[in-house]
Amino acid sequence: MSGDAGRARLGLRGAISSAGDIPQCRAKDPETARTLALTAQVAGQNAPALPTSRFARLTTLHSEASAVRNASHPRPLLACGAAGATLLALIALGHDGRRIAQLAVLAAPMVLWLAWPLRSARLRRVRAGCVWLWVMGFALDGVMRAYLLDTYQAAPDGAMVLGAVANTNAREGTEYLRMHWRSAVVWSMAVLAAGMLAAVFVRRGAVASVSAPPGLRMHLPFWLKSLVFAVLLLACLAYASKPWRRLHPAVFWTQWSHSVHTLRAAWADQQQVRDRMMVHAKAIAPVPLEVGSSTVVLVITDSINRDNMALYGYGRPTTPRLLAHKAQAGSQMAVLRHAWSADASTLPALRNMFHFGLPESENPPHLLALARAAGYKVWWISNHDDLAIEQQHARFADVVDMVNRTPGRASASLDGEILDCVQEALQDAGTDRKLIVVHLMGAHPHYSLRFPENANPFDDDVDAVETGLVKNGRSAWVRRFRQEYDAALLYHDFVVSELLQQTRSTGQPNDYRAWMYLSDHGQEVGHGSDRAGHSPSTASGYRIPAVIWRNRQALPDGTAQQQPFRADWTAWTLMDLLKLRWSGQMPERNVLDAAYRWQPPKIPVAVESFSR
Incomplete structure (x- = not known):
């Protein structure tokens, strides 16, 4: 025992x-x-707690690692994907084409933050709030743009929208919402749905396990790491680029608000300027030389280089209708062979045109003010949306019709849209004296937006023009732009010819009618260099067409039509077409006068000869 x-x-x-x-x-x-x-x-x-066995520790570590991988790999990527898809859909509401990609790149960094593991619950809440606000900023931008496009076919920075907002007070805004509350509710529901959907996913970002060792990492595939790195790098480049950066909703709407306030402040001054010019025009007191009906149409186009017009000898048939008009009209139609602009961009070109080439002089007269002072009713019909042009020139008119409500190069409004408006003006029976100013987009870049879809006859065959471009070392993309530019001119020929035909056929046979056509500036499309676009540094940026028609009194003969012509002297010629006599006449600047004397404009380009 x-x-x-x-x-x-x-x-x-x-x-x-x-x-x-x-x-x-x-x-x-x-x-x-x-x-x-x-x-x-x-x-x-009773014994104190003792260490677990190695096997138990390894088992626990393996389980925790598996939990971390399961929690921080699929779920955050799903959250990123869902938030990104929601954001992309919202962006696509108010943007199209390349801008969708640009906005997506700008939005990407904050969405990718959801994939970064965070341990602190407080930081995760902050992240969720920041990402939600980020998404909602893009959502509000997309919904606002979509509403304006759907309701008014206008962009938020268009002249119509800016002008309407700048000219609206709180009471009028409330009345507007009462009138359009149904649309407001529909779009508000879209914003609410986007907010709820975003809220679901932004809370599912990556979580770092408290019990996981510091060295434990997510194991992402190499291709996924490379994709994330590429997106972040592209986003950095996008934010470094001003044209991209200003598309960001925070930047865009801040600048938009500033534009509204600036416009409100500037309007009073512009109205006062126009009032002073009208007083000045009445003091000049231009006098009509003839009694009876008088209709004058001034067509100002944009970015047309005469070297690309068959009317001026170009190798492609870009102006068949104008050539037909020239054959029919005979001596009533003059093609000024050597027309030049004094400016390579629109605003200064128009300022020179309407101020008689004297914009820097003290109190220069304005053509439209003089026409109104002489008894003409003035129309301004435009396919441009430009606030400065509207305030500096268009608002002198009795009738202003801005057909296009989308500013900038992205506008796809075709010039043919203005034809009905011009016909209505020509048929107006309320006055005997009419001056109708038509402002076209012409071939303003992007060229592919200036003609109907699938209407480019120059992109199939290799013709003499294409061969010449290849011989001169022009790149493929410039040759492609030349094809699109020529297609734009072919459509432009249709619009301009229709305007001329409308003018020729309006009114009674004995009524006086005149028509003038010219471009504000030219365009470089592989003419003098391997590039395309506005060109203040080459002669192509200043080479423009100019055509005059009138049904009485033959125009200058062929010799006179070979004289160079300056676009900044247009107003002197137009006063002749309006048949107005006034104290400031300078016949030496009127291309239709026998006393006309050419003086080369001061342009920042060496021109071998202005008679070419």
Whole structure:
């Protein structure tokens, strides 16, 4: 018995010293087994906590690592994808084409933040709030643009929208919402739905496990890492680019608000300027030389280079209708062979045209003010949307019709849209004297937007023009632009010819009618260099067409038509077509007068000869 007790005591000490290995011991003697079991129970209740086995630790670590991978890999990527898709859909509401991609790149960095693991619950809440606000900023931008496009076919920075907002007070804004509350509710629901959807996913960003070792990382595929890096790099470049950066909703709407306030402040001054010019015009008191009906149409186009017109000898048939008009009209139609603009951009060109080439002089007269002072009713019909042009020139007119409500190069409004408006003006029976100013987009870049879809006959065959461009080392993209530019001129020929035909056929046969057509400036499309666009540094930026028609009194003969003509002297010629006599006449600047004397304009380009 004493031997058994000794063995039991030894077993107890071994049990205590082995700390947890007791269950592994086996005793043949039942009494010893009971003693060991009791000892194990006591040890389990009273002994201090002991380290787990290596196997247990490895098992736990493996489980936690699996949990971290499962929690921080698929779910955050799903959140990023869902938030990104929502954002892309919202962007596409108010933008199209390349701008969707640009806005998506600008929006990407904040969305990718959802994939970055964060341990702190507070930081995760901050992240969710920031990403939600980010998404809603793009959502409001897209919905606002979509509403304006759907309701008014206008962009938020268009002259119509800016003018309407600048000219609206709080009471009028409330009345507007009362009138259009249904649309407001529909678009508000779209914003609300976007906000709720975004809120669901922004809270599912990556979470770093508290129990995971610091060295534990997410294992992303190499292609995914490369894609994220490329997107972030592209976003950095986008934010470094001003044209891209200003598309961001925060930047765009801040500048938009500033434009509204600036416009409100400037309008009073512009109206005062126009009022002063009208007073000045009435003081000049231009006098009509003839009684009876008089209709004059001035067509100002944009970015047309005469070197691309078959009317001027170009190798492609870009102006078949104008050539037909010339054959029919004979001496009533003059094509000024060597017409030049004094400016390579629109605003200064128009300022020179309407201020008689004297915009810098003190109190220069304005052509439209003089016409109104002489009793003409003036129309301004435009396919441009330009606030400066509208305020500086168009608002002198009695009737202003801005057909295009989308500013900038992205506008796809075709010039043919203005034909009905011009016909209505010509048929107006409320006045005997009409001056109708038509402002066309012409071939303003982008060239592919200036003619109907699938209406480019010059992109199939290799003709003499294409061969010449290749011979001169012009790149493929410039040759492609030349094809689009020539297609734009072919459509432009249709519009301009229709305007001329409308003028020729309006009114009674004995009524006086006149028509003048010219471009504000030229365009470089592989003529003098391997580039395309506005070009103040080459002669192509200043080479323009100029055509005059009138139904009475033959125009100057062929020799006179070979004289160079300056677009900034247009007003002197137009006063002749309007048959107005006034104290400031300078016949030496009127290309229709026998006393006309050419003076080269001061342009920043060396021109070998202005008679070419």
